[in-house]
Amino acid sequence: MDMRKTVVIGFLGTTLDRRGKGERWQHWRPSIAACQHGDLLIDRYEMLRAPKERGLAQRTAQDMRQVSPETDIRFHDMVLSDPWDFGEVYGALHDFARGYDFKPDEEDYLIQIVTGTHVAQICLFLLTESRHMPGRLLQLSPSKPYSFGAPGTYRIIDLDLSKYDRLASRFSQEVSSATSFLKAGIKTREPTFNAMIDEIERVALRSDAPILLTGPTGAGKTQLARRIFDLKKSRHLVAGDLVEINCATLRGDQAMSTLFGHKKGSFTGALADRDGLLKAAHGGILFLDEIGELGLDEQAMLLVAIEEGRFMPVGSDKETSSDFLLIAGTNRDLGQAVQKGRFREDLLARINLWRFKMPGLAERRADIEPNLYFELERFGARTGEKVSFNKEAAQLFLKFALSSDASWRGNFRDLGAAVTRMATLSTSGRIGSDIVRAEITRLSEGWREMEPGDRQGSEDILSCVLSPEQLAETDPFDKPQLAYVIKTCRQSKTLSEAGRKLFAASRQRRKTNNDADRLRKYLTRFKLDWQAVQ
DSSP states (O other): OOOOEEEEEEEOOTTTSOOOTTTGGGSOOHHHHTTOOTTOOOSEEEEEEOGGGHHHHHHHHHHHHHHOTTOEEEEEEOOOSOTTOHHHHHHHHHHHHHHSOOOTTTEEEEEEOSSSOHHHHHHHHHHHHTTSSOEEEEEEEOOSSOOTTOOOEEEEEOOOGGGOHHHHHHTHHHHHHSOOTTGGGSOOOOHHHHHHHHHHHHHHHHOOSOEEEEOOTTSSHHHHHHHHHHHHHHTTSOOSOEEEEEGGGOOHHHHHHHHHOBOTTSSTTOOSOBOOHHHHTTTSEEEEETGGGSOHHHHHHHHHHHHHSEEOOBTOSSOEEOOOEEEEEESSOHHHHHHTTSSOHHHHHHHOSEEEEOOOGGGOGGGHHHHHHHHHHHHHHHHSOOOEEOHHHHHHHHHHHTSTTOOOTTTHHHHHHHHHHHHHHOBTTEEOHHHHHHHHHHHHHHHHHTSTTSHHHHHHHHHTTSOHHHHHHSOTTHHHHHHHHHHHHHTOSSHHHHHHHHTTTGGGGOSSOOHHHHHHHHHHHTTOOHHHHO
């Protein structure tokens, strides 16, 4: 049985609700009629009115309370200079929806679309269809012929535009012209990346299935997950919180306890009951970054929790439940991890319905300039200091940042760190060319230290494609060469292009060249292929 309160939101009818004092009960008035139906008990009526109509609103409310004393009537002033101006009306109603404390788990919302101008009715329709107002439409009609005091009829319309193709196409222009919510927090000029963000936004609004974000560390997976949560929250698609965890930080009993909770005394150090992150994410979104680092036992329990919404806390003999949405992130090739027995194939199949690869900053060089100034704004918000580049310094930094000399190994983390350093060292709030030159040197030296010739840099690269066992079995003199090959592959679009770069000298001495085959055979020595190193 639905125990939620019923809340109606609608405009005061300046024509239909306005009747003479002596004859008002002889005419059908939609606001009063809404409260006269015995099978439609309205707990609260949110009445939108023009400030000049406060007298009419009070008289109408008195009559509504007369027929439905249990209805709480609240007024909201809607200031409109032109109630037939679509942009003004939509903007005012959009602001109302954003500021209203919707509680869809506790209240059932009916959007009354009989009163108000036709423009207002259309805008209410759009805001309900887009879930800015998480409710259904309420259509009221007088009986024909009208009899004294009769409430007429009502109809509740649950908008599902998949059933109304003509309506969906009719309003598609309004939807497509709206500013992308996700892009509002992501500075991008790359057409391909733009298209991917558009697709992610459509998926986030229409699907509750897990989303898998792949890509290198620092590419922005965490930021995107947070924007997806903000989008769903703004459209009232989730009521709970965003719960984040980097799975690389979880080990042993700690992993099970952190994710699924535990009972007091279930292991050494378990001094009290703990709910765990899956329980904390109930009604919201759980973001598991670096999900490929989870152990196989945790993966098995996570799969059950995703599919059935239940799991067993550590040390408990009773199952608990949590209704959450999952976003997973990884910088590893999970397909290869499945082949090596390090990741469950059934879990990958479950989270792989919507997979989006986040490109690194080197693949989004058109986005470096807008993100450069975005990072400056973030620095100012953190520190309260307004910092900017002078013209020559900005040109100098961008020339370097867009060149092949800038590898951006750490992606947006490198860019953010560079801006922080330059802004901190600036005087009088201006970043000059001398500060930029010093930062270019600092970045270049840092990246050079991580080149394959450095042992630690080599192992960092190899650890992304080889298991710990394979890494231990690889001879030390092979590691720098293999790391260099992998780096060259990642900087190339095809296997053939990488082969031409790697065999540029020896190919001149050969009558026939099959660089791709030579490279393929080399990778096979280490049980790798093109897809794995990419």
